[in-house]
Amino acid sequence: MKEITRIHLAKTAFSVEIDAKKSLEKYLNSIQKNMHADAEAMKEIEARMVEILAERGVMKEGIISDDDVLAIKNQMGEPRDFSDDSDDLTDELADAGEKPEKQLMRDTDRAVIGGVCAGIAAYFNINQLWVRLIAIVSPFVTFGTMVLVYLAMWVSMPPAKTASDKLRMRGKPVTLAALKEASADGSSTVSARKTPIAKFFQYFVGVMVLFTTLAILFGLIVGGALDVSVVNMLGGLSMQMWAWGVWISLAIGGIATVIFGAIVTRSIFAWKINRLSVITMIVAASVVFMSLASAAIFSAHAGLEYARESQQLTKKVNIDIPDTTNANSIFIDMPVGNVSRINSDKFKVEAEFVDLPKANKPEINVRRDGDKIVLSVSEKCNAIFFDGCLNFYKPITGLKIYAPASVNVSGLFYHNSIEVENPES
Known part of the structure; x- marks a missing residue:
């Protein structure tokens, strides 16, 4: 029966045989003496020992034996070999030490966002600049799909935390020498980060994302309330069901966008992100894409139904022009669909509108402004929230303007115009 005691390696508790503890302490003291390793390097070396023990099945609270200590020495090398600075001894130790296969990890020391691009560059031994340029361009080429791929890689790729992780990543x-060098390199990299320019860029981007998210939230509330009134105005039409589908899809997509923006804003200001946040962002982005797709489908169906029903509900109304004396132009000051300009000896205006069940008949006003006749529609809607806008006027889909050839027709909404000869002439 062997006597057992307790030790901690890299803040990990183990039980250890007394002889194994003495051998391990001697080995660690020899490393510190021969390699002049500082506290940070010793932490990395102990972390590597914990990894080797885990590979041998000795986990936290496990028992370390003499064989385990011998395995650590064989894999990490003897520290006395580093008392001589010759390249031959270093190369010999590197050949004798463990040379693991490359492992794809996130390089958080050289990260701009999550270290994914830096990790890929380290794995393939290429310049980080090219990987980042590809990452910047790819979302535009793939219509945003690469953003989800990036987030998925962020979740699945482990970060290179310890010096041994960074060595395996490359x-x-x-080896002991490599661990010491990697530890020193990591310390210098961390101290060089967060320059004033980097901090300014971080907070600038964070503020921009924050205001964008707040703008989307405001649009979601106000636009959603207004759209409810618009959909209610379609009551009695079969297209209303599809319109509700568009509204619900956009509402869900808007909420998911706000959640996505809130997490991004928090992550930028904190300059860190956890796995739960990344998963939530992936889910939110997926919901946004699915919502947009469903909104497009519902919108297409609503458009088809509206085109069919609007033909059945289209009505015409004649607009009286009381005074046409010396009038030489007509100005259209209202939203309208197609405008037909027909040459005629007499002034006459016909309006076509869709007779929606819950909308008022449009009241088109005619007034004189000098030698100009101005056509406008009465604004009946003052309230814009919820049911307050059921007084919307019925949409005007077309105008037929009969006027002498010398009369000019113009207007802000004068588009899709058609010049037609008077069939009665």
Whole structure:
């Protein structure tokens, strides 16, 4: 029966045999003496020992034996070999040490966002700039799909936390010298980060994302309330069902967008992100894409139904022009669909509108402004929230303007115009 005691390696508790503890302490003291390793390097070396023990099945609270300590020495090398600074000894130790296969990890030391691009560059031993340029361009080429791929890689790729992780990420041998060098490199990298320019860029982007998210939230509330009134105005039409589908899809997509923006804003200001946040962002982005797709489908069906029903509900109304004396132009100051300009000896205006069940008949006003006749529609809707806008006027789909050839027709909404000869002439 062997006596057992307790030790901690890299803040991980183990039980250890007394002889194994003495051997391990001697090994650690020898490393510190021969390699002049600082506290940070010793932490990395202990972390590598914990990894080797885990590979041998000795987990936290497990028992370390003499064989385990011997395995650690064989994999990490003897520290006395580093007392000589010759390249031959270093190369010999590198050959004798463990040279693991490359492992794809996030390089958080050189990260701009999550370290995915830096990790890919380290794995393939290429310049980070090219990977980041591809990452910037790819969302536009793939219509945003690469954003989801990036987030998925962020979740699935482990971060290179320890010096041994960083060595495996580059496919380098995990030796004592390599651990010390990687530890020193990591410390200098961390100290060089967060320059004033980087901080300014961080907060600038964070503020921009924050205001964009707030603008989307405001539009979601106000636009959603207004759209309810518009959909209610379609009561009695079969297209109303499809219109509700569009509204619900856009509402869900808007809520998901606000959630996505809130998480992005928080992550930018904190400059860190956890796995739950990334998963939530992926889910929110997926919901946005699905909502847009469903809104497009509902909108297409609503458009087809409206085109069919509007033909059945289209009515005509004649507009009286009381005074046409010396009038030489007509100005259209209202939204309208197609405008037909027909040459005639007499002034005459016909309006076509869709007779929606819950909308008022349009009241078109005619007034003189000098030698100009102005056509406008009465504004009946003052309230814009919920049911307050059921007084919308019925949409005017077309105008037929009969006037002498010398009379000019113009207007802000004068588009899709058609010049037609008077069939009665």
